Amino acid sequence: MTPFPISEQTSVRFSDPLPAEADVVVIGGGVIGVCTALFLARAGQSVVLLEKGRIAGEQSSRNWGWIRQQGRDPDELPIMVEANQHWRNLATQTNRDIGLTQGGVTYLADNDAQMARYADWLPVAQAQGVDTRLLTAAETRALLPGTGKSYAGALHTASDMRAEPWVAVPALAEIAARAGAQIREGCAVRCLDLAAGRVAGVVTEAGRIATSEVVLAGGAWSSLFLRNHGIALPQLSVRATVAKTTDLPAVAGGGVADNRIAFRHRADGGYTLAPGGFHELFLGWDALRALPKFLTQLRADPFGTRFLPTAPEGYPDAWGTARRWSGDAPSPFENQRVLNPRPNTAKVRDLKRKFVMLFPQLPHFDISHAWAGMIDTMPDVVPVVDRVSALPGLTLGTGMSGHGFGIGPAMGRILADMVMGNPTGHDLTRFRFNRFTDGTPMRLGPAL
Template sequence: MQSFPFSDATTRRFSAALPAQADVVVVGGGVVGVSTALFLTRAGQKVVLLEKGCIAGEQSSRNWGWIRQQGRDPDELPIMVEANRLWRELATQTNQDIGLTQGGVTYLAQSEAQMARYADWIAHARDAGVDTRLLSATEAADLVPGMSKKYAGALHTASDMRAEPWLAVPAVAEIAQREGAVIIENCAVRCLDLAAGRVAGVVTERGRVAAPEVVLAGGAWSALFLRNHGVALPQLSVRATVAATSALPVVAAGGIADDEIAFRARVDGGYTLAPGGFHELFLGWDALRALPKFLTQLRAAPFGTRFLPVAPKGYPDGWRTPRHWSGDQPSPFEALRVLNPKPNVSRANRLKSQFAQLFPELPDFQLSHAWAGMIDTMPDIVPVVDRVAALPGLTLGTGMSGHGFGIGPAMGRVLADLAQGKPPGHDLTRFRLARFSDGSRMHLGPAL
């Protein structure tokens, strides 16, 4: 069984001379940053996207690849509906097949109580014009034949899709580059360049770029970047393990999940497998500081997180990772170019056993790869998408909480409009940064 098959050394493909100035600098080359750069470029802005490692080197290439409207927080859902449309458009504009497939998403229910929760969520789907429906036990078995377990029914959204993230995000970056965005990999932004209390550009390891606007889409690194500028963000990063099987007969066209396992077909004929509701948190100073904000989430799912006492060297919340530095000295972003956590091998092997038990008629198979990613998550499991009042000229898009790949293109469009002072087209009240400092209670929406 091999580790993550697309290393940073083999996927770097974007380089250019560092411009002296730009209209907007985008920090971070994941799906959100890449999409932001694309829509800013289409709006006529001179855009520079800077990535410390490689485009989609971290969670944006390591996720499940689901493009999912189903089960979204109701405040995210209208943005996700837009993203569903944008993915279809982008797939026709790229020069390669990104594996975009409308196979639907299905949540299998193991009890009538679970079916009742699914039924409650359908009202949100109906309000957003999404085609979600409940399936009976017989319909669920017919949709995913050959399962050894019997389910009470399912929640199903036929219009949901999947794509191969390690192909899709670089493909969107190539569209942005072709349309005029300057994209530079292996160029860390150390800090903001500030003048008279507002953003004047960024300081990189290669020099300064002057710009009146900056968009921070740094994923798991965002809180560390902001802390260096005195802005507190209760964002943590959790390790999630994923595995891929060798080629197998088709058992389902779309994404399928129950309480224990999630899986979806891949373009190479195998399946991507992931554990349902399980992740691991490396403890550090930021985790301790943020704990009070996360108590609501921990109480709601007390057994979904495994705590690990020490983060690997250089991780954003490592015990010895610097929290403060100046622009004329190397930053933590240069010390660790790509977060490439080791997978939980025992959990990956358990996934293989669970999948084989669920589909006993499948031939013997192996896990071809297992890998892990660090998911940037917020206490209420929805992102921060907002202007940063303490740093005028900075727009923040982070904490996608495992939802970033699917919603990325629309979040990028929203961030592009925010950075230009345009109406974002959606109600972003739920995603404001101030909710963590204005006394608001942490509210977990009725997401599934």
């Protein structure tokens, strides 16, 4: 199995030579970029996928592995329903077991007020034919036998799934390569090459590729890439800590979360643990610029984010990271090939303590690995999926706000059709780029 997490030390798998030209260049080798390249290649487009570090090296291999419909924004949910079907189909086309399992997702409720919030989301699920339902306190106890805590009930979606992200996303890249996509790791795109105000190519550290269409799926790096071209995107990158236990018996079949801890059983026998609703924001110039756009979110959850005064050197919003550069010199993307943030060790210790309290009957276990990832988040907690009118030829798919792994295959299909000028099959008004500047009131996605 691939060493986890994926990092600069992970062996290069994809090293295709750069062509002189392509129909489309995709920037970013996370799940969104990989799936976009996959669907473009299947549509007969000559597509090049370029990743500065490693495929799935950042948040796409560091997430919880949940493939969830439950709790989605109403405008995201139809796309997520489509993604579920893509996952089932793609899992049969890989050369490896990606751990795709239908175990459901369960949100536990401490009290009746939380149950009422969950009940408010049920009509959203019902409108899309999703099998979400409320569980009683007795049904919740039966779902989690041996738990040391009583819950008022739960929200449960049996059709939700999970997979092992550090295996799944490279496996999807292998499918894309077999479909004809050219993929190159360790090759940063420094900037766009513009002619008469529109995209004419990309400038990489290994040379120029002529193209009239570029998809930017750069995750936590998207805002920095755009700023170099004079485009402001109010996107923040927050650190999320995750841990893995040593082998334990299964106490729950799917993904489970309450206000304090989220967990799911893994294909390798341990559990993935994460703090419930907690992230850390490294302050920097872009964070300060974007902060006014995030006030609605911060007021709604004032204690969900811890602010840290400075990011490590080379991070996208570190105080010393360059905001402007040219294509004929190394860029910030070459200085930091893979974002590999240190986990919050206090949170890791706390995760073990909380899991023991929740399941006191479990045998002794240790935390075998801990890691962190940088989540690209937007002020309203839903992504930007749109053409960039200020730079014709550029399409943006970013800000998945921690929701990207599960929804990735459908977002990739949508971005591919958007680039080709085909109908996308979904109403994407909610995800338009200019919603932060056209006076639209901020509407947060459901905090479930």
